[in-house]
Amino acid sequence: MELFSTANDFLLWTRGDAFNIAVSIFLIGVFIRVLEIFLMGRKVDFSEPRGTEWGPGLKNIITRSVVDNGTFKRAPFVVIVGYIWHIGFFICILFFIPHIELINAMLGIKWPGLANPLVDATAAVTMFALVAMLWYRLTHPVLKFLSTYEDYLVWVVTFIPLLTGYLAYHRMIDPYPLALGLHILSVEVFLIVFPFTKLMHTITLFIARWYSGAMMGRKGIES
Amino acid sequence: MNKQTLLEMLQQQGISRRGFLKYCTAITSMMALPPSMMPAVAAALESARRPSVIWLSFQECTGCTESLTRSHSPTVEGLIFDHISLDYHHTLQAASGDAAEHAREQAMHDNKGKYLVVVDGSIPLANPGYSTIAGISNLDMLNETVAGAAAVIAVGTCAAFGGLPQADPNPTGAVSVSSLIKDKPVINVSGCPPVPTVITGVLAHFLTFGSIPELDSLGRPKVFFGQSIHDRCYRRPFYDKGLFAETFDDEGAQKGWCLYRLGCKGPMTYNACATLKWNQQTSWPVESGHGCLGCSEPDFWDAGSFYKALSIPDGDYAKASGYAVAAGIAAGAAAGMLNKKTKSDAVARHTKVSVDDFAVNKETD
Amino acid sequence: MNFDKLSDIKIEVENSSQETGNLPGVIAEIKFALEQLLETKKTHCIDLLAMPWSPGEEQKLEKYLGQGEVRVELNALGKSTFIESHYSGVWLVSHYDENGETIGKLIEINYLPDMIFSQTEDIRDSLKRLQSIKLNEQ
Numbered sequence: 001m002e003l004f005s006t007a008n009d010f011l012l013w014t015r016g017d018a019f020n021i022a023v024s025i026f027l028i029g030v031f032i033r034v035l036e037i038f039l040m041g042r043k044v045d046f047s048e049p050r051g052t053e054w055g056p057g058l059k060n061i062i063t064r065s066v067v068d069n070g071t072f073k074r075a076p077f078v079v080i081v082g083y084i085w086h087i088g089f090f091i092c093i094l095f096f097i098p099h100i101e102l103i104n105a106m107l108g109i110k111w112p113g114l115a116n117p118l119v120d121a122t123a124a125v126t127m128f129a130l131v132a133m134l135w136y137r138l139t140h141p142v143l144k145f146l147s148t149y150e151d152y153l154v155w156v157v158t159f160i161p162l163l164t165g166y167l168a169y170h171r172m173i174d175p176y177p178l179a180l181g182l183h184i185l186s187v188e189v190f191l192i193v194f195p196f197t198k199l200m201h202t203i204t205l206f207i208a209r210w211y212s213g214a215m216m217g218r219k220g221i222e223s
Numbered sequence: 224m225n226k227q228t229l230l231e232m233l234q235q236q237g238i239s240r241r242g243f244l245k246y247c248t249a250i251t252s253m254m255a256l257p258p259s260m261m262p263a264v265a266a267a268l269e270s271a272r273r274p275s276v277i278w279l280s281f282q283e284c285t286g287c288t289e290s291l292t293r294s295h296s297p298t299v300e301g302l303i304f305d306h307i308s309l310d311y312h313h314t315l316q317a318a319s320g321d322a323a324e325h326a327r328e329q330a331m332h333d334n335k336g337k338y339l340v341v342v343d344g345s346i347p348l349a350n351p352g353y354s355t356i357a358g359i360s361n362l363d364m365l366n367e368t369v370a371g372a373a374a375v376i377a378v379g380t381c382a383a384f385g386g387l388p389q390a391d392p393n394p395t396g397a398v399s400v401s402s403l404i405k406d407k408p409v410i411n412v413s414g415c416p417p418v419p420t421v422i423t424g425v426l427a428h429f430l431t432f433g434s435i436p437e438l439d440s441l442g443r444p445k446v447f448f449g450q451s452i453h454d455r456c457y458r459r460p461f462y463d464k465g466l467f468a469e470t471f472d473d474e475g476a477q478k479g480w481c482l483y484r485l486g487c488k489g490p491m492t493y494n495a496c497a498t499l500k501w502n503q504q505t506s507w508p509v510e511s512g513h514g515c516l517g518c519s520e521p522d523f524w525d526a527g528s529f530y531k532a533l534s535i536p537d538g539d540y541a542k543a544s545g546y547a548v549a550a551g552i553a554a555g556a557a558a559g560m561l562n563k564k565t566k567s568d569a570v571a572r573h574t575k576v577s578v579d580d581f582a583v584n585k586e587t588d
Numbered sequence: 589m590n591f592d593k594l595s596d597i598k599i600e601v602e603n604s605s606q607e608t609g610n611l612p613g614v615i616a617e618i619k620f621a622l623e624q625l626l627e628t629k630k631t632h633c634i635d636l637l638a639m640p641w642s643p644g645e646e647q648k649l650e651k652y653l654g655q656g657e658v659r660v661e662l663n664a665l666g667k668s669t670f671i672e673s674h675y676s677g678v679w680l681v682s683h684y685d686e687n688g689e690t691i692g693k694l695i696e697i698n699y700l701p702d703m704i705f706s707q708t709e710d711i712r713d714s715l716k717r718l719q720s721i722k723l724n725e726q
Contacts, residue, residue, distance in 0.1 A: 006384075006441060008521045011491070015527065016538040023540055024547035031551025032558050039559025097465060098534035101484055105535040115465035175440065176451060176491045177520075180533070240707035242664035245683055248703075249691040251635075258633035258694055457642040498640045503689045510643065 011181040014188065022188035029195025030203065037207060050220025060213025060223045061206055077136055081129050088126030092119055092162065116169075123166050130159050150197055157193050160186040229430075230269045243268075250431065253424040255446045255495075267431045274430065275330045275338040277368055278312040281361040282354045282388050282397055283344025287379035288312075290416035291423070324357050327368070335371040339429060342400050345381040345388045349396025365403060374408045374435060375400060378422055380518060383411035383442070390524035401442055408435050411442040413494075415518035420499050421447045441521070443493070452489035452515050455497035458482070476512060486530040487514030494519040610639050611649055614695070621697040622677055632697040637690075646693075653680055653695075660704055666691075670701050 004010040067079050093099055097113040104110040113119075134155055137143045164183035173179035193199065216223035233243050247265040251258060280288070311327040330338060342365065347353035351360030359367075369375055377400040380386040388397035401409045412425050425444055428436045436444040453459065461467070461481040468476035468485055481487070492515050496507040508515055514530075517523040527537030614634060621632035636646065653673035662668040666685040673680055679701050683692030 006521050015536045019536040020538045020543035027547035028551040032555040035555025036558045101532035102534045240709040252637050258635045
């Protein structure tokens with residue numbers, strides 16, 4: 001790892017080489033895992049289908065986002081706080097103008113953003129929610145029993161980008177190139193860790209929900 | 224000549240004490256000190272002797288000297304330059320050749336340990352022949368001249384951080400002054416060019432108090448470089464409200480909205496442009512509708528396009544991503560096939576058993 | 589059009605829709621300093637060049653202060669003007685160099701800006717010159 005003589009050197013490295021490395025590892029990892037899933041194939045089902053696969057499959061992706069009564073009664077904390085931090089997380093990533101500029105430069109798509117103070121408030125709420133989730137995981141006996149180091153690692157790499165982003169926006173770390181560099185580096189760590197952990201659920205949830213819906217649909221039952 | 228105080232020099236020129244106080248008021252403001260400090264500045268300047276200043280120009284475009292001498296037809300700056308004994312300056316001096324070099328050596332000898340060295344331009348290390356003066360390489364002249372100096376002021380981003388010559392691929396092996404001089408105090412007055420008032424403010428501080436102003440982590444005077452452009456920008460309320468110009472001269476640009484999306488590097492740049500402005504407080508880049516280039520920061524030439532927002536990475540990520548996707552698909556396909564093979568091997572290894580294998584009264588061997 | 593000096597190029601200042609917010613702050617500082625002057629005779633000085641102004645804001649301040657009864661002009665190292673505003677004790681001091689460029693701009697809260705007074709050193713110097721003239725006449 002190269003030695004940085006100034007904070008600006010560090011920032012330029014995170015925006016240059018480090019970014020290329022992180023994105024490369026992310027893409028290679030994600031493609032390997034997704035391809036492995038699809039190439040596994042499905043056993044031929046000789047029974048006569050009673051319904052279609054694709055329609056119910058796609059429908060399930062959306063309907064599973066609404067929690068069912070039983071799950072809610074059993075784990076209200078996880079459901080509510082989980083929704084809060086996930087929604088907040090996506091608001092911060094997708095509706096903060098500097099992030100929109102980044103996505104536009106990489107993918108060519110653009111959309112209107114939110115005013116900065118709104119995103120700032122959302123980030124604060126999201127961080128609170130994440131800390132609450134960690135506390136719950138540490139104090140609830142079953143969750144604590146089931147938790148592995150990977151669960152905690154994933155929490156850390158998700159929390160740090162929010163924290164460093166907040167600190168950079170409020171210029172709480174001097175000089176600013178150091179603050180921004182830390183934020184970008186933390187996102188790069190997130191990208192590198194992504195394909196090898198449960199963070200893959202971001203992508204596999206669509207596959208899994210489609211599959212469940214498709215299976216139910218083929219059997220002709222409501223998913 | 225160098226033994227005269229400023230006050231004596233002004234009196235000789237027929238300038239009254241009122242004129243001296245006016246000069247002190249201007250200098251106090253230039254040093255970004257509160258006006259109540261004017262009497263202290265006056266007291267210091269009354270008894271300050273004229274220090275010798277040697278100005279070395281290396282790999283530079285002369286923009287820094289131009290910035291200093293052209294923006295004002297200097298009265299106050301002129302007085303500062305009269306106050307200092309500018310014993311050597313390539314562009315401004317009348318003498319040339321051997322006579323000039325002799326003047327430099329004489330000044331160094333006469334004022335040993337007390338003179339100020341001002342450097343603009345970077346120093347090439349790849350080959351001393353890239354930049355020489357009177358046959359002396361920049362590196363040699365720098366080391367020779369700084370040996371007996373009290374302090375060094377590196378004026379301009381080239382001298383302070385390497386600047387344009389140091390930008391990728393740095394063919395001349397250009398380096399900054401502070402990377403070479405470790406045993407003398409170095410003040411970096413960066414900017415491409417620096418705000419002229421900042422140059423004179425730093426000189427004035429040294430002349431008034433005989434000491435170096437407080438410096439930040441990059442060796443720049445905190446009084447001028449302590450605040451970022453972003454924190455002092457008059458367009459900041461637009462940034463906070465999320466009102467950005469999307470292209471040059473669109474509706475937002477004409478209304479004076481924030482230039483972040485057009486590549487303004489204000490958030491990461493520390494300089495005094497937003498308050499001191501340029502051309503006698505006329506305007507500065509953002510006020511004129513162009514984003515800040517970040518010209519007072521190290522490596523600003525390599526920090527990505529001037530017209531791409533600060534949040535956009537500037538490596539060749541498109542190419543890297545393309546390779547990664549190809550590699551991912553290849554590796555994924557390979558992994559998939561490997562999995563299939565594992566599965567079919569398992570199926571092949573599977574030995575068929577019949578019910579006879581489970582008979583209770585089986586003869587044992 | 590003759591462009592001999594920078595100031596020959598006409599600059600039209602459009603009033604920015606965005607103000608820095610320094611104006612009410614400076615006015616508040618003036619009010620406080622004026623009160624202090626009455627109570628404790630302590631003077632105060634505000635350096636206008638030290639703060640950022642959006643286009644047209646400084647002119648707004650000058651218009652607000654206006655011009656009162658007294659205007660003093662000084663000629664030393666260029667021109668300087670000391671204008672008492674509509675508000676007694678509040679002086680707008682502008683320093684220009686020999687080319688008419690601004691080198692200082694302050695608001696001084698005082699009975700009379702110190703620089704207007706004849707300075708002791710100058711008086712001493714003048715006395716010396718007067719005495720030498722008398723000698724020549726003899």
